[in-house]
Amino acid sequence: MCRLFAVTSDEPFSPMVALRAIDVMKEGHDGSGVGLYLTDLGSDFEQFKGEPILSGIFSNEGLKALDRYMMDLDFMVKYKLSIRPAKNPPPGTPRRDNYVIRVYEYPPDWESLTTEEIQHRLLLCRLQLRKMGEADESMMVFSFWPDAIMIKEVGDPMAVAEYLGLNRKELQARTMLAQGRQNTNYAINIYACHPFFIQGFATMTNGENTAFVPIREFLMSRNYPGYTGYQSDSEVFTHILHYTRKNLGLGLDMYKHIITPLKDEELVRHPDGQRLRLWKQSCRPLIIDGPNCVIGCLPDKTLFMVQDSKKLRPGIVGGHPGMFAFSSEMCGLDAAIPARDKSRDFQPMKYDTVAVGPDRKEVKRWSQWEGSIPLN
Amino acid sequence: MEPMGRLDPSELSVKDLPWQILWDKEKCSLCGRCTAACPVRAIELGVHRKRILQIPVGLQEHPSNLFSLYHGIRQRTDPAHACTGCALCSLVCPNGAIVPIRSAETDKLRFHVNAGGTPRRRGGRRNDPRSLLDEIKFIRISMLTDPALDAGRHEFELRTLLGRVLPPEQIPTVIAQDGWAPPVREIYPLIIGSMSFGALSPNMWEGIQLGVAYLNEEMGMPVRVCTGEGGCPPRLLRSRFLKYVILQIASGYFGWDEIIHALPDMKEDPCAVEIKYGQGAKPGDGGLLMWYKVNRLIAAIRGVPPGISLPSPPTHQTKYSIEEAVAKMIQSMSMAWGFRVPVFPKISATSTTLAVLNNLTRNPYAGGLALDGEDGGTGAAYNVSMDHMGHPIASNVRDAYLNLVRLGKQNELPLLAAGGIGKNGNLAANAAALIMLGASGVQIGKYLMQAAAGCLGSEADRCNICNIGLCPKGITSQDPRLDRRLDPEKVAERLVDVYLSFDTELKKIVAPLGRSTSLPIGMSDALGIADHPAAERLGIRYVI
Numbered sequence: 001m002c003r004l005f006a007v008t009s010d011e012p013f014s015p016m017v018a019l020r021a022i023d024v025m026k027e028g029h030d031g032s033g034v035g036l037y038l039t040d041l042g043s044d045f046e047q048f049k050g051e052p053i054l055s056g057i058f059s060n061e062g063l064k065a066l067d068r069y070m071m072d073l074d075f076m077v078k079y080k081l082s083i084r085p086a087k088n089p090p091p092g093t094p095r096r097d098n099y100v101i102r103v104y105e106y107p108p109d110w111e112s113l114t115t116e117e118i119q120h121r122l123l124l125c126r127l128q129l130r131k132m133g134e135a136d137e138s139m140m141v142f143s144f145w146p147d148a149i150m151i152k153e154v155g156d157p158m159a160v161a162e163y164l165g166l167n168r169k170e171l172q173a174r175t176m177l178a179q180g181r182q183n184t185n186y187a188i189n190i191y192a193c194h195p196f197f198i199q200g201f202a203t204m205t206n207g208e209n210t211a212f213v214p215i216r217e218f219l220m221s222r223n224y225p226g227y228t229g230y231q232s233d234s235e236v237f238t239h240i241l242h243y244t245r246k247n248l249g250l251g252l253d254m255y256k257h258i259i260t261p262l263k264d265e266e267l268v269r270h271p272d273g274q275r276l277r278l279w280k281q282s283c284r285p286l287i288i289d290g291p292n293c294v295i296g297c298l299p300d301k302t303l304f305m306v307q308d309s310k311k312l313r314p315g316i317v318g319g320h321p322g323m324f325a326f327s328s329e330m331c332g333l334d335a336a337i338p339a340r341d342k343s344r345d346f347q348p349m350k351y352d353t354v355a356v357g358p359d360r361k362e363v364k365r366w367s368q369w370e371g372s373i374p375l376n
Numbered sequence: 377m378e379p380m381g382r383l384d385p386s387e388l389s390v391k392d393l394p395w396q397i398l399w400d401k402e403k404c405s406l407c408g409r410c411t412a413a414c415p416v417r418a419i420e421l422g423v424h425r426k427r428i429l430q431i432p433v434g435l436q437e438h439p440s441n442l443f444s445l446y447h448g449i450r451q452r453t454d455p456a457h458a459c460t461g462c463a464l465c466s467l468v469c470p471n472g473a474i475v476p477i478r479s480a481e482t483d484k485l486r487f488h489v490n491a492g493g494t495p496r497r498r499g500g501r502r503n504d505p506r507s508l509l510d511e512i513k514f515i516r517i518s519m520l521t522d523p524a525l526d527a528g529r530h531e532f533e534l535r536t537l538l539g540r541v542l543p544p545e546q547i548p549t550v551i552a553q554d555g556w557a558p559p560v561r562e563i564y565p566l567i568i569g570s571m572s573f574g575a576l577s578p579n580m581w582e583g584i585q586l587g588v589a590y591l592n593e594e595m596g597m598p599v600r601v602c603t604g605e606g607g608c609p610p611r612l613l614r615s616r617f618l619k620y621v622i623l624q625i626a627s628g629y630f631g632w633d634e635i636i637h638a639l640p641d642m643k644e645d646p647c648a649v650e651i652k653y654g655q656g657a658k659p660g661d662g663g664l665l666m667w668y669k670v671n672r673l674i675a676a677i678r679g680v681p682p683g684i685s686l687p688s689p690p691t692h693q694t695k696y697s698i699e700e701a702v703a704k705m706i707q708s709m710s711m712a713w714g715f716r717v718p719v720f721p722k723i724s725a726t727s728t729t730l731a732v733l734n735n736l737t738r739n740p741y742a743g744g745l746a747l748d749g750e751d752g753g754t755g756a757a758y759n760v761s762m763d764h765m766g767h768p769i770a771s772n773v774r775d776a777y778l779n780l781v782r783l784g785k786q787n788e789l790p791l792l793a794a795g796g797i798g799k800n801g802n803l804a805a806n807a808a809a810l811i812m813l814g815a816s817g818v819q820i821g822k823y824l825m826q827a828a829a830g831c832l833g834s835e836a837d838r839c840n841i842c843n844i845g846l847c848p849k850g851i852t853s854q855d856p857r858l859d860r861r862l863d864p865e866k867v868a869e870r871l872v873d874v875y876l877s878f879d880t881e882l883k884k885i886v887a888p889l890g891r892s893t894s895l896p897i898g899m900s901d902a903l904g905i906a907d908h909p910a911a912e913r914l915g916i917r918y919v920i
Contacts, residue, residue, distance in 0.1 A: 208522035210890035214786075214898040221784035248544055260893065263533055264562055275551055281537055281560055282544045285787050287894040291522065309893055310530075 002194065002206040004315075005332050006295045007325040008175040008303050008360055012042020015151075016167045018178035021325070021332040022157045025180065032092075033181030033193035034157040036166075037202045038149040038173035040301045040358075044079065045149070045170070048103045051078060052122055055142045055150040056129070057190070058098045062138030066100075069129065074107035081171070083164050090163050093155035099164060101149055119199055123226050140190055143197045149173070150202075152193040175301045179204045192232035199226065200299030201242045205234035206328050207313045211289040212236060218285035219243065237294045240286050245298075252304055253372050254279065256353045259288045260309040262368055272371060295326045304355040307348050317354050317363050318345035324356040324363060386491070388453045392484035394837060395461040395476040397451045403473035406447055410465035410474050415846040415858075418459035419474075422450030449474070455488050462832045462839040464848040478836060489759075496759040497666070499842025499852060501657065501822055502751050503763055505835040507799055508770050508910060509806040515904035515919055518890035527880070527887035534882060535598065536565040536817045536895050538648055539718030539743040541788050558743065559718050561647055564591075564599045565895055566807060566878055569748075569794050569819030570624045570650065570722070572604030573631075574665050574674045574686075575755030575842070577859040580829055580851045583867025585612065587828070588620050590868060591875055599875060600647045602819070605663050605688065607631010607677045613638040618646050624722075625709065626652035627662050628688030630678040636712070645717050648743065649709045653692070653701065654724030656752025656769070656795035658761035662688030666756050668845035669854040698735055706741045718743030725749040725772035725795065733776050737785050744790040746819060747772050751796020753822040755852055756843030769795040770813060774914050777814020777898060786898065790816035798823035799835065803874075804881030812899045813914060825851055828870040829862060 003025040005018050015036050022034070045053070058066060070077075083099035110118055126144040133139020142150035149171075153160045157180050161167070179194040194204035209215070212233035219227040219239050224247070227239050237259070244250045244258055261280035267273040280287075290308025293315040297303050305315050305326045317326045319337050327333040333345070344363075348354045351368040390396050397419055411419050424446050431439040451459060459476050466475045489496040518524040539560035542550065550557050568588065573581050584601055591597040598620075605626030612618060613635060623646045625632060654660065665674070665686040675682035695701035702721060709719040720743040723732055729747060736742040749769025754762065773793045780786040793815035797806045799822070807818045825831035829851045832839045842852035850861035886892065889902050896902065904919035905911050911918035 208518070208890065210516075210518065210522060211894065211896065211899065213901045214896070217781045217786065217898060218784075221781050221786065223784065249548060263531070264535060278542070278547050278550065278557060279544070281541050281562075282547050282787070284537065284541070284894060285897075289891045289893045289896075310525075 002204075002328070003180040003332065004178070004194075004204050004206055004293070004295050004328040005325065005336065006177045006204075006297070006303050006327075007323070007336055008040075008301065008356055009323040010174065010360055012046075012172035012174050014167055014172055015176055015178065016161060017336055018176050019157050019161045019166070021327060021336040022178050022180040024335040025327075025329040025332045033152065033154050033179070033190070034160050035179045035181070035193040035195050035204065036149075036151040037143075037177040037195040037197060037297065038171070039147055039176070039202075039297060040174035041147055041149065042172035042174060043170050044081070045103070045147075048079060048146075050146050051103050051105060052144055052146050053149055054100065054102045054104065054144045055148070056100050057096050057140040057152075058100050058133075059138040060097045061136075062133050063098050063100070065132060066129065066139060069132070070104065073125065074109065075104040077102055078105045079103040085163055090155050090159035093153060093160060093163065099151065123199055127225055127228065145197070145200060148197065148200070148202075150195070150197055152190050154190060154193075175297060175303060177202055177204055177295065177297055189231045191229060194232065194234055196229075196232070196235045196238040198238055198242045199246065201238055201245070201296065203234075203238040203241055203294055203296035205237050205292050205294045207290050207292040207308070209233040209236065209288055209290065209292060211287065214285050215240070215288070222247070234292075237288070237292070238296070241296060251372070252298070252302075252353060252355060253366055256306050256368060258283045258286050259306070260350070261287060270369065293328060301358040302355050304353060305348055306353045307350055309350045314347070316345055316347045317356070318342065319356075319363075321361050324360060386455065386488040388455070388484055388488065390451050390453055391479070393451075393453060393458050394479050394483035394485055395459040396479060397449065397459055397465070398475050398477050399449050400473045401446065401448055403471040404448060405471055405473075407470060409468040409470070411449060413464045413468045413848065415462060415464065415841060415848045416457055416460055418452055418457050419449045419465065420452060422448050424448060455485060455491060458485050460839050460841055461837070462841075462848050464832075497664075497756060497843055498759055498762070498840045499753075499755045499757070500833045500840030501753045501762065501796075501799070501835060503835050503837045505800065507751070507796060507806070508768060509796065509809050510800055510802055511905050511907060511910070512770075512805075512809040512916070513904050513919065514808070514885055514889060514902050515917060516902040517888045522890050525887040525890060525892050527883035530887060530892050532883050532886065532892045534565060534879070534886075534895055535562045536897070537561065537790055538563050538600075538720070538792075538817065539790070540740065541790070543785075543788055556715065558741065559716050561600075561718060562598060563647065563817070564597050564875075565811065565817035566599070566875065567622070567792065567817055567819045568599070568601035568824060569821040570602040570604035570652065571821050571825075572606030572663070572665070572755070573609060573677060574606035574669060574854070575604060575852060577847070577850055577853050577862065578673065579859050579862040579864045580825075580867060581609075583828065583862065583864035584824070584871060585617065586864055586868035587871030589617050590872055592620055595872070595876070597875060597879070602650055605630055605652060606665070606674070607634055607679075609677060610634060610638060614641045614643065616643050618642060619644040621646050622648045622650050624650045624652050625705075626688055627690065627692045628686060630680070630686065630688075633679045634677060639712065645713050648718040648720060649713075650746060651705050651709065651719065651721045653721055654726070654748065655722075655754065656724050656748030656750055656766055657754035658757035659724030659726060659750075659766045660690055661757065661761050662690045664688070664756040664843070666843050666845070668843075669852075671854045674854055698732065702732070702735055702742070703739055706739060710741050720744035720746060720792075722746035722748060722792075725767035725769050727767060729767070729772050729776055730779050733779060733789075737780070737783055737789060742789065744792060744816070745776070746792040746794060747776065748819075749793070749795025751799055752794055766795075769793050770810065771913055773810055773815050774813045778915070780814075781898070786814070792817050792819055794819035794821075804878050804885060807878070808882060808885045809903060812896055812903050813916075814898045814900075816895075816897055824871065824874065827874045828867050
């Protein structure tokens with residue numbers, strides 16, 4: 001079972017904080033992958049809040065192709081953090097040429113575009129680059145979005161962090177997601193590594209998604225270009241989140257209602273049962289059949305955690321105003337925020353959604369039995 | 377028989393028949409029950425003359441004959457009285473002295489059952505015991521990385537939807553405007569398919585309705601039953617139990633006068649309306665109720681004179697195109713109940729299914745599509761239709777589902793699958809396989825007749841005389857002397873048994889797959905088959 005750790009803090013910090021927490025939970029991951037999502041960036045990236053950042057792994061040829069493609073689109077590199085790793089990678093980690101984190105300046109002719117259109121084009125750019133590099137694995141692109149960095153690699157998280165020098169001072173963020181992967185039923189593939197990202201939404205999951213195939217079919221049949229990939233059965237959680245919010249305009253409360261709707265007889269007793277029943281019927285193919293614990297981050301930097309309705313996967317949230325963490329294991333939380341009031345730790349159950357907003361003041365709890373009070 | 381020169385072409389011996397009666401003189405007590413019970417009078421009292429040759433020792437006396445008589449049964453050999461293998465004789469024999477045995481070789485009777493130029497007609501099912509559904513295995517077992525669920529202790533949501541489901545994109549508008557949403561029923565995915573009042577005996581019908589009411593009201597299982605095309609008894613139409621009933625309208629429109637007149641008195645809406653355009657057992661052919669079964673009761677409910685055969689036309693005669701047939705009928709039926717009742721067509725599974733399906737996807741009132749495969753049963757049809765016409769259900773459902781996936785409407789238009797589900801007794805496994813291939817639910821008929829009423833029919837052409845009203849169990853007979861053999865309450869009990877055991881078996885299938893929160897519709901990754909072409913055709917895994 002994968003190990004998950006998400007943390008949000010008023011002050012920027014190094015991703016090593018999250019990776020150390022993952023390391024504490026070591027018995028739960030097997031070095032088949034580590035993934036990091038950093039947002040609300042600090043340090044050198046603080047000044048480029050609105051500019052899109054490309055994250056990925058490129059061969060030398062791939063890097064040239066990237067440059068050509070981006071220049072053709074009239075993107076200009078504003079800042080880059082290139083990681084050229086040491087000669088000998090840790091056991092299990094493939095040798096790569098370049099780990100790329102680049103901030104771009106938008107093409108001048110994008111200035112007149114709406115935010116919606118810009119976001120759509122950024123998505124298409126990422127997908128196009130991914131497609132271009134898919135056959136020869138010369139390009140692996142994880143995100144292309146403002147204020148978002150993603151790093152993924154196969155190997156033990158701490159060894160990979162040391163190898164890539166992730167403790168460098170330029171790499172700091174206030175909100176981050178980290179996953180130590182336990183490869184299960186699919187081949188080791190870097191695109192299968194959590195967290196997954198689409199247009200500012202990122203999620204990671206532990207457990208297997210047994211309803212994967214019908215959910216994937218439903219998402220792909222929406223004919224939205226971003227709903228693709230699916231090297232991991234968990235990628236659908238990110239896309240459902242995106243679909244419910246961007247396409248259907250629903251809040252985080254409805255994300256929970258859609259992936260784990262109340263039972264038919266429960267809906268009879270729910271004050272808003274009639275409306276929820278419509279959504280349940282209509283989104284029936286999106287019902288997850290865990291066990292899964294989903295931890296995610298919204299575009300406004302709200303962190304959240306939801307459980308599937310069987311509640312067979314652990315998940316805990318705790319912290320203090322200014323810093324909160326979501327962890328799949330209590331020991332991970334203890335390692336990251338030892339000085340907290342543990343009596344206020346909360347383990348969400350099958351009806352719960354918990355969230356920490358961008359103000360980082362409190363853990364908001366919401367149950368499906370409550371009315372539709374948006375969490376963010 | 378004349379000694380020389382004259383043998384009728386259709387003169388058959390017992391050996392030429394599909395079933396031979398094995399009778400044991402030593403055990404027989406000559407009680408006569410077998411001959412009385414035989415539905416086709418295949419056996420009759422036989423008075424047999426026997427000669428014993430007496431050859432005394434020595435030369436004094438000449439050898440002589442001793443003639444004696446013994447009584448027993450004689451098997452008739454004319455096609456009209458050929459044994460059907462129902463074995464009711466065995467059932468009633470107190471001494472176990474009689475049993476029909478299936479001939480080891482292909483019978484000769486089949487070449488002679490068209491006397492007068494009328495081909496064989498019969499009831500029952502396709503005479504082919506093979507089942508692709510039986511070969512499908514459930515291979516994605518949750519192990520360690522995702523522990524299997526406990527079928528006995530976990531909660532399972534196994535209901536399905538019947539009716540047009542709105543796409544998510546339309547829900548905000550409907551909610552904001554407090555607008556109309558198509559009616560959707562949350563029902564149990566094992567639906568009792570259309571078997572008409574007329575095809576079934578009154579006691580069988582009553583037993584089914586009793587069982588369905590019990591399942592709904594005592595067991596909390598929303599089981600639904602379809603009427604078939606023979607209308608619906610007036611009391612049921614005016615009762616609260618109508619909500620468990622799917623009314624069928626077919627090309628003969630039998631019983632719809634009564635239904636329409638009952639509309640103002642209905643306390644409940646029916647569950648749904650099924651428009652029958654085709655049937656798996658006899659694709660492209662209309663319903664058939666032969667004159668034997670049209671007694672006064674049936675005639676009254678159907679609005680026809682008694683004692684005449686009722687062949688429904690193959691198509692709805694007033695409709696000349698799919699646009700008319702589907703769009704107008706769905707509209708009219710929806711309108712009759714104020715757009716509160718889902719309306720869906722049922723067709724024979726066919727290579728042209730997708731054309732119908734695509735038409736329905738563009739009709740916002742179509743509440744689903746029922747596909748009836750070649751293994752569907754019937755009360756009466758031509759043998760050639762039953763044995764040779766039609767499309768297997770598995771690939772038809774799969775094609776239809778994947779077509780809906782391509783259109784993004786796999787949740788909007790539920791598919792119901794029928795035809796041969798549980799034909800070899802594997803009801804839950806067959807149903808689950810079809811659901812994972814893409815069906816939202818399945819319809820059954822023959823399985824219930826066998827399990828809940830003791831139907832003797834089989835794919836080896838046993839019995840299968842539902843068409844002439846001589847059902848030895850009283851299931852498909854309108855003759856009160858036969859009908860009364862069936863106790864409706866016992867049928868209801870067995871029906872409940874069937875559903876409860878099915879429910880447990882379905883959980884025993886979905887729990888190891890890790891599924892409990894929704895019916896695993898389209899979960900094709902769980903399926904495997906040791907048949908490479910079939911695996912490729914169905915888009916499931918090939919396993920050996």
